[in-house]
Amino acid sequence: MSRRTSTRAVINLFDTTAKQDGAYTVNDILSFCDIQRLDEEDIETVKFGTLEEGGFLLDGSCQIMDETVQAEDFGYWSAMMSDENGVFNITPKIERQFSENHSAAGLTLNFDRQYPLPKQVCVTFKNSVGELLGLEVFNVDRYSYFCNLKVDEFRYMSLEFLQTESYQYARLNGIDYGRKLEYSQDAEKNLSKATLLEELNITSSEVSVNTSSVTVIDPDETFNIDNPQGYYTLLQQRQKLELFETINGTEYQMATHYIKTWETTSGVISTFSCQDILGVMDGTTFKGGVYEAVPAGEIIDEIMASFGWTDYYVDPEIAEMTLQGIIKPCSHRAALQQVLFVCCGVIDTSRITGINMYRASHTTQTIILADRKFMSPAHSIKQMDLVTDVEVTAHKYIKSSELKEAYKATLDPGIYEVALKSPFTDYTAINCTILESDYFRLKLQVNAAAEVKVQGYPYEDSSTVYRKSMNELPAGAFRNTKQVTDATLVSASNAIQVAEHLYEYYQYRLSHEMKIICEDEKVGNFAAVKTKQNMVAVVLGSMSLDLTGGFLASCKGIGYALKIGDYDYAGNELKAGDEIGVM
Secondary structure (H helix, E strand, O other): OOOOEEEEEEEEEEOOOHHHOOOEEEOOOOOOEOHHHHHOOOOOOOOEOOOOOOOOOOOOOOEOOOOOOOOOOEOEEOOOOOOOOOOOOOOOEEEEEEEEEEEEEEEEEEOOOOOOOOOEEEEEEEOOOOOEEEEEEEEOOOOEEEEEEEEEEEEEEEEEEEEOOOOOOOEEOEEEEEEEEEEEOOOOOOEEEEEEEEEOOOOOOOOOOOEEEEEEEOOOOOOOOOOOOOOHHHOOOOOEEEEEEEEOOEEEEEEEEEEEEEEEEOOOEEEEEEEOHHHHHOOOEEOOEEEEEEEHHHHHHHHHHHHOOOOEEEOHHHHOOEEEEEEOOEEHHHHHHHHHHHOOOEEEOOOOOOEEEEOOOOEEEEEEOHHHEOOOOOOEEEEOOOOOEEEEEEEEEEEOOOOEEEEEEEEOOEEEEEEOOOOEEEEEEEOOEEEEEEOOEEEEEEOOOEEEEEEEEEEEEEEEEEEEEOOOOOOOOOOOEEEEOOOOOOOOOOHHHHHHHHHHHHOOOEEEEEEEEOOOOOOOOEEEEEOOOOEEEEEEEEEEEEOOOOOEEEEEEEEEEEEOOHHHHOOOEOOOOHHHOOO
16 A cells, blocks of 8 residues: 655634724725625635726626625725826725734735735734834735734734735735744645544543644744744634645645644744644533523524534534423533433534534444554454443423522622522522523622522422333343433433433444554544454544554544444444344
C-alpha cells in the first residue's frame, strides 16, 4: 500500500467577540448594500456592468443591475467613483464603535473577487477615550488582505479607502478582526506534530469531547510570552483551529477545534491543546427546564440558542420525538446528552465544522483487512462481562396543587441569585421582591434585613422502573444488571425503547484494540474487521489519529461473537440480539 499524506493546521487568530459588539457606520454607500453584512463570511455576489473604466465588458460576463433584486448581495460599495487618479472627492470611510475593549493582530479585509482591488487603504484604532492606538496606510495587493497593525484594548476602528484604480468604486465584502496563521508539513514545513482523538458512544450514555494537539515551529517567536510584539496576548479560549489532511493529493477536513491551552518551549516551539465545540459547551451553563409533550428538536433548539450556536443538524427522526420530563441546570453539553440519550441518538463533531445529531447506523461502512493492521501492537480482543438485565427509571413530573416553601433565609439588603435543587413555578415572596425567576432559579431584591421566604408549586416525581431481561441465561451465568436512574427525560412513553437500545448495546461483549492505516474509518461507524480466522463486526468508539505520522489510527471498539460473510460486511444491517448467544 503506497500513499502520500500531509497535514495542514490553520489558527484563526480573530477576536471572537468583536463582531457581536457595536455596528458599522459609513459616510458613503449605495442603497442596495447592507454595511452590517461585513460581519458575515463568504458573501456571494454577481458581476454587474458599471460605468467604471473596463466595467462593462461585452463578453457576457456582466449582468444588468437591478437594485430591487440585488439589495442584500453586497456589504459595501461606495456611492461615488474615484477620479482619473483613483482619488475620491470625499474619502469613503467605514467606522465602528465598540462598547467593550477588544484586541487584534490587525484587520483581514475580504474584497469582492468580481471587481478590481483598491490600491490603498488606511486603518485607525482608538481606545475608549479617543486616544490613538494605531494608524497605518496599506497598499492592497490581494483579495484577502491582512493589515498588519497589532493593537490591544481598542474601542474604535475606522477603514478609509485612499486610492483605487482610475474611475472605480470602493468595495468590501467582509472585515475580520485578526488574521489566519497557517502551518503545514509540505509548504512551510513548520508543522511539527498533529494528533487527534475522536470518541463517540452510540448510546449517548456519555458524550465525549474530541481533542487535538498541534505543535508548530515558529522562528518569529509569534507566541513567545517574552516577545513584546508577539501574539500571545491575542490568544483566547474560543479561538478556532482547523486541521486538514491531504491523502494522495486530496485534502480532507479533519477537525474544527478551539484552543484550550497553549505553551511555548525554547521560544520557537509552540504547542496548542484544543477541544471541539462540545468541550467549549462544557464550561457554560444551561438553566434547565420543565417539558410537557415538547418535540426533541425544540428542546435542542432551546439549548443551542442559550449557548449561542447555530451550526448544527438534527435528524428528523430525532427532532420529531415528543419528550416530557425535566432537565436540571447543567452544562449545555450535559443538557444535549439528556436529550440524545432518551432519543437513542448520538452527538457527533468528527470531521465537520459543527454538530450532527442522528441515530447511529448498524450497517458496516468500511472493511479493515490484514494489510491495514499493524502487527505491533497486535490486534487485541477481550471479552467483557455479560449483562443480562437493563433497568431504566421512567419519570413523571406533576405540578403539585399544594403551595410549598422553595427558599427561606435571613438576608441583609441587596440582590441575591438563588439556585433551587428541584423545579418550582408560580412563586410568591415574603419580605423580598422577585426580579427574575424560572423553574430552578430566583433573583431576589431585599430592601431591609429580614427573614425572606419564597413559596411556589413544586413539580413532584412519580417514577416507574422498566426492565429488559435475557430470557435464558447461559450455563453458569449469573444475573448482571445495569441501571439508569438519572435520565430525567425518560418517561413511560419511551422507557421500553431506551431499555431495549441499551440492552442491545451491552450484548456487544468483545472489546477490540488495534492500530491501523486509516482510510474512511470514523467513530460511531461499524467496520468489518479481519481477524486471524474470521471477519467480525466492530463499532469504533475511539480513534487516536497521528495526522503528521501518516494518518495512522489506534482504535478501540466493541463487537460481538458473530462471524460475518461477504454479503454482511458489504453493507447489510447487523444487530446484536438474543439469537447471537454468548461466547
